[in-house]
Amino acid sequence: MNTMTEGHAMFAPPVAEHASPSAPPAGMFDIMPGYEGTVAGGGTVDFFHLPCLLNQSPSLHLDLNNHTGNTARDAFSLYVSSKCCYSSAPAKDGVIVNMESFNTYRYRLETFTESRSTEWSHEPYNGQPVDAYVQQPPGPWDLPAKAPTFFVDGEQKMKVPYTSSMKPCHDCFGNGRKPCKDCAGSGNKMCWVCNGSGFRHGGDRCHHCSGRGRENCAHCYGHGSKECTTCRGKQQLLVFICLTVKWTNNCDNYVVEQSSGLQVSNLSQVSGKELFRDSQYLVYPVMGFPDPTVVQAAQRLVGDHQSKFSRTSRILQQRQTIELIPITKVTYTWKGKTYVYFVYGNEFKVSTNDYPATCCCSVM
Structure with a gap:
């Protein structure tokens, strides 16, 4: 697992500054020093800007391996067998007459970022420590978070120390219970069997409601009120600032245009032979690669990522x-006609738009 070096700590963003502090909603939440812009529903912290760096070009070794005839045929047969409407005859009896290679390059840039945001939150009060105003709360970037696994999305939530206070529940006004909506707080409802008359057909007393004409509400068990779901009957809430730390792997790809006829979107489902890998705090754009469009894409994406995500x-x-990424265009004949299919990627995926032996069927 990769970890950050000590030298990167100097880039920790400063505490956010706001020109005009906004008050917490409905007067329920206090204004905490250093968190004046935090509201219920979330507020984003201001961040720093990192400089872009220049690069030295890596040396590359290219190994162009194409799909073989046997590989292509086996991949085609496996593909056909996975289709319930495809006859296996063309895959078995078709004659390969030509195989063309359209290998292409894919450049991928991943930028693993950490973002932090704060919002007022609350939970039922069960005796948790109340520490608001005991001392200045730490800034959003001063709180330690779990060590991330690079290039894997993650999230962590934590209470900001010295922001917790106790308040009456705003949902039930500190009562711990709320009127039952199903019976409008009465605790009972009209009997559905006798429609409130207390009697059934023939003048017999209704056994369902014992002749009352009403029955206890099943939702509140006849109490007329239900436990408040916000404070869970505790009447009080612990109100605090919640810090959300998100780790996001931001990824962009560039695939060199190829003229095989295979849709580029198909290539997103496969992997290729890795020619080059570079992982560091800030990467340098690739230079000196044989295909100039890859160099141009690398320069563009590296600049875009470092400018966009550092803000x-x-x-x-x-x-x-x-x-x-290997791409092989296979031309074959079957019953005197010519057809085409593609085999691509390390996974030997197959794509074809003109398979000659299909039937119509439906899955019930």
Whole structure:
């Protein structure tokens, strides 16, 4: 697992500053020093901007391996067998007459970021410590969070120390219970068997309500009120500022255009042969790669990521890779006609738009 070095701590964002502090909603929440802009529903902390860095080009070794005839045929047969409406005859009896390679490159840039936001929150009071105003609360970026696993999304929530206070529940006004909506607080409802008359057909007394014409409300058990779901009957709430830390892997891909006829969207489902991998705090754009469009894409994406994400979060790590994705266009004949299918990726995925032996069926 990758970890941040000590040298990166100098980039910790400062505490957010707000030109005009906003008051907490409905007067329920206090204004905490350093958290004047925090509201119920969330508020984002202001962040820093990191400088872009220049790079040195890596050396690359290219190994162009194509799909073989046997590989292509086996992949095609497996693909056909997975389709309930496809006859296996073309895959078995078709004759491969041509195989063309359209290998392409995929450049991928991942920027792993950490963002922090705060919002007022609450929970039923069960004797938790109340520490508001005991001392200045720490800033959002001063609180330690769990060590992240790089390039894996995650989230952590925590109470900000010295922001917790006790308040009467705003939902039940400190009563701990709320009127039952099902019976309008009466605790009973009209008997559905006798429609409130107390008698059934023939003048017999209704056994369901014992002749009362009404029955206890099943939702509040005849009490006319229900436990408040906000304070869970405790009458009091612990109100505090909640810090949410999010780790996000932001990923962008660039695939070099190829003329095989295979849709580029298909390539998102497969992997290729990894030619280059570079992972560090801030990566340098790739230079000197044989395909100039990859170099251009790397320069553009690295600049975009470092500019975009340094304004909204803290960059923890970046990773860039270049893959060679094998694409083979297979032309075959069956019953005197010519057809085409594609085999692509390390997974030997198959795509075809003109399979010659299909039937119509429906799944019930």
